[in-house]
Amino acid sequence: MGRHANGRNNWRLSRELTIGLIAIVVIVSVILWWTTAREDTNRNHATATPCINGTVTLPIQAIDSPQLAELIAGYEDSDPVVRDYCVEPQLVSSGVDAALTLASGPRDVTRAALEAVDRTPASDTWPIVFNTAIGVAHTNDVEVSGADWTELADRGVVIPAGKNVYARAVAASALTSGDIDRGVDLLRADRTLTVDDAVADGSPLLAVTEDSTPDGYTFYAPDDLAVSTVAIPLTATDRVSEEQTRAAADFARYVSAQVEQAEPDGPQRQLLSTADIISERFASVPEESKGSIDDGTDTLVLLDTSTNMDALIDGHRIASEVALLLDPLMLSVGRAGGRVALWNYSSPLSPGVTRPWRENVTFLDDTAGVSATKAVKGFGTGGDPMTRTSVLAALGAVSQRSTDTGQAVRFVIITSGTADTMDDRAFRDGLTAGGSGQIIPQVVHVGTGPLDPVLAEWATSNGGTAVTADMTVASIADTLQDAFGVARP
Template sequence: MARHSSGKNNYALSGSVIVVGVVILALIAALVWWFSLRDNAQSEPQAQECIQGEMILPVAESQGVSAEALINQWNETGPVVRDYCVTAELVDSVDDAAVLLTTDNPRAAELLGDRTASSAVPVDVWTGQLWTAGDETALNDVDPAEVSYPVATDPDTAVAVAVALAGEGAPALIQRDREVTTDSDAEILAVGPAAGIHKGAGATEVIDGAEVVTLAHILSPAGDVTEEQSRAAAAFTDFHDATGDVPADLPDRSAAWAAVTEDVAAEETPEAEAPETAAPADTLILLDTSAGTTAAFGDRSIYAASAAALGPIARDLGAGGQQVALWNYSSPLNPGVTQGWRRNVNFSDGRQAADAVLRFGTGGVPQTRSALVAALANAADQSRATGEPARVLLVTSGTAQDMDDAAFTQAFTDAIGDADVSVDVVHVGGGEVDGVLAGLTGHTQITDPAQLESALRAAAGL
């Protein structure tokens, strides 16, 4: 039986099925959108509402402190304290402030005036530096007396760097530089980090132990400052709390701070006992020319003062019939050199030594022990050759230990052997005395420039 076409596709969906499908797809899309919206809402922080409105946190700063960076860092977080949206702003007077930023120094209490602080929290730590417009090598092992300290404009940096470099000698340096400013054209200047950059071309070196702490003093409500602003001040200091960055071993700077305004009593230099005058003998002068001898000693350096006295001594020894040799020492200064001493003038009539002693350069560290052992061996050879006593006259600023105590003591004895050799040491300046060396020799320390020449002449037997 034949089938007749109706003209309709047997596979077509009915209208009701299509409508149901569209509805289902719409529901799925709505569910996907809703879950996505919920997840985004949960992952993004909700903006806090300022139910109580806007509030200003007034911040005051002292000399040497820049509050701008601390204020900006806090404001960028959109702080809300007790339903207040808070904005920190700098004010001119501590009377109008809820928080006062100062450096940690004895003057901080004076800055509070009539205001009281509930606490003081470290909120920043920065470190003093040395700056020079010249050769950056000038900053290596710098003599504290060669540094200028800007007491007039940046006492915090001045005091911190002076104490770190000079220790107990800092008060005298602070008193000396009361009129020095950050704009000083000094060759080497103590600066804060920002000032070091702004000085322009030059080099800087951070000084260990010269850290300066910035404190935030939370001020009690007074005048127009409210309790809510004091609470905001506490939140501000909590945000910046840098207690963990404060070094535990900062030195005591109270004496140096006192010298900012008070005169430092001049220390009386005790008169050194007059050394016993030894008998003249053939003499090897061993002269320290390390960087330490550039330290000020009266109106000149340790090296210059020593050389000026040793020249005539060499001539007088020669005129008296004694032979004079001259060595200088520090530490190896040139590539390939392994010993710190230099044999400049062999034993002769003293005139060559007198001329040569004035022409040395300085540098390195005083490797005194190894230089002395070598000089003793040379003096012992001279004594054995002449059958007469010989002496090593050591003029030093200190010892950079290159031999341990036991090795040095043994080498000292071995170098002399059976020879008739004596050792006289004149330690010039306030550097640390080598106790082992002092125990093995005739030793005199001279800190008064007026006593140097007589001490050297006595040690030389003149």
């Protein structure tokens, strides 16, 4: 019999085929999901930071320069990562806070400077960071082509003060053909002469580094004489972490790979060895003051010995340079008949000590400044500059001395800034209350921090001065000389 139509669509899929199609759809969906998830994962891995532990700063003690800035920029562009920390270089002024320091000059001098702030090199390998060419800057009307150092010396080359005292020693060694005594004399003769001063004086020939050639002068290098600046990774302390010291070692490795580590040839090595001795003698032996203090005014010197005084200047710590410069000035006070008192200050560093100042030499001392010159050479550095508290304490001693003698007393304050918490009003009130008698306040601000505005206002409004010295030995020398009232010869 034939089949009769029932009026319904009869195009139904079989049960098996339906199940098969569903399975295929599921499999395709799973494949698409897995592929998309994998791409997302790869994308996330590609964009994820390698700094799982975050960022670690690399504190570098150095004077900023174009060469250093270029090197640090290259290091940062290499995306340095040490133990899952991204490394971020940062310049600091104090060796106490540094994981790496830059230095030039004799190794013994560098090690001594580090020991003075209780720091130790982490390695004996100190890679060269950059080389600074040393030569003669000359005016355009002076012909120097072909002249060697000996010939230039006969033409009156001066060695003005600059940012690198060792470079000056190298120039002195070259100009004297390695004569140590004459080299030291050359450095002493021009110690307070800046490049600007020499230009103003019309000096036609200046021994300088290439990067300090003044406008209007042309740099001439008699040979390839140069000073190397090296990078010194330091060991960890309670202020410098192990992660930071690892970052310092990584930076040193980068420097070794990027900068040619060439050694000087025989003749240059001999000149540099002599320069080592010249710079050491120049730094260690105080020069005699040629000036005099007309009235022999009693003077109290209040000296900041905080870690701020570890900032580098002319390749040495500010603290060392200030101590050297104070020596002849204090002796000048004594020779003119004045008494010298010496106090130093920082935040208390020893258990049980609560006050930040130390009365090292009082006005009772009658050694004509000799005791003060001995004491200042023995100061270490540490802590923060508790300036306001210390100034008020020393002001009391100055006022008492003026009252006892009926004479004016000079109050020389050498400070790197203020870290104590005394507010402005309390400090002003203390200065007003303690400033009895005839006081000549002289504030000499050194370092890179700001000058205390209340201290400066008090000094200038009471017939004294408040001067911020430039970061050069010459500027600090001039500022201290003015503060002591030493007449130039």
